[in-house]
Amino acid sequence: MKFSTKEDIEAPIEAVFEMLCDFEGFERSAMRRGAEVQRVDNLTKPGVGMTWNAVFEMRGKRRELQIEMVTFDKPNDIILESTSPGLLGKMSFELMPLSRNRTRIIVELEVKPLTLSSRLLVQSMKLAKASLTRKYKLRVGEYAKGMEERYSKMV
Numbered sequence: 001m002k003f004s005t006k007e008d009i010e011a012p013i014e015a016v017f018e019m020l021c022d023f024e025g026f027e028r029s030a031m032r033r034g035a036e037v038q039r040v041d042n043l044t045k046p047g048v049g050m051t052w053n054a055v056f057e058m059r060g061k062r063r064e065l066q067i068e069m070v071t072f073d074k075p076n077d078i079i080l081e082s083t084s085p086g087l088l089g090k091m092s093f094e095l096m097p098l099s100r101n102r103t104r105i106i107v108e109l110e111v112k113p114l115t116l117s118s119r120l121l122v123q124s125m126k127l128a129k130a131s132l133t134r135k136y137k138l139r140v141g142e143y144a145k146g147m148e149e150r151y152s153k154m155v
Helices: 013-020 023-032 116-127 129-154
Strands: 002-009 036-039 051-058 061-073 077-084 087-099 102-113
Touching: 002 129, 013 087, 013 102, 013 129, 023 036, 023 051, 087 116, 102 116, 102 129, 116 129
Parallel strands: none
Antiparallel strands: 002 102, 036 051, 051 061, 061 077, 077 087, 087 102
16 A cells, blocks of 8 residues: 655755754654654664664554665665565655756555454555545644755754
8 A cells, every 4th residue: 555745845856865864853753752762773873774673552452663764865866665564665765856946746655464353454545545645644744844944044
């Protein structure tokens, strides 16, 4: 199952990429939502091989997830792959400069089931695809707007 959306941001590509590299901010945000997040690599700067372990509650069940950065092409692409018992996930962020101060970001999320129970979960998600797609686009849009606001405060 795949979700995809794009947003145009009033900021240069380098600034947008730097904001996407605020991994500590993402960790804090997940923890505020009740997840346990732990970075498990030894890298000193962002790059391929960054890895996190996360534990969270979803649908009343404890879920464990390992996330690894598999592509880090500054300032164009970041791809994260996640594995959990039963599911594989891939999240990609592709940036394209539209002008000196405008950047398009394409955010894709793909989930693949590995077990029968995860196939049932993905099947139920497919039944609600329109609603989930709307929520996904809304969240990405809100994040893009927040990036614009952060950039306008930096300049």
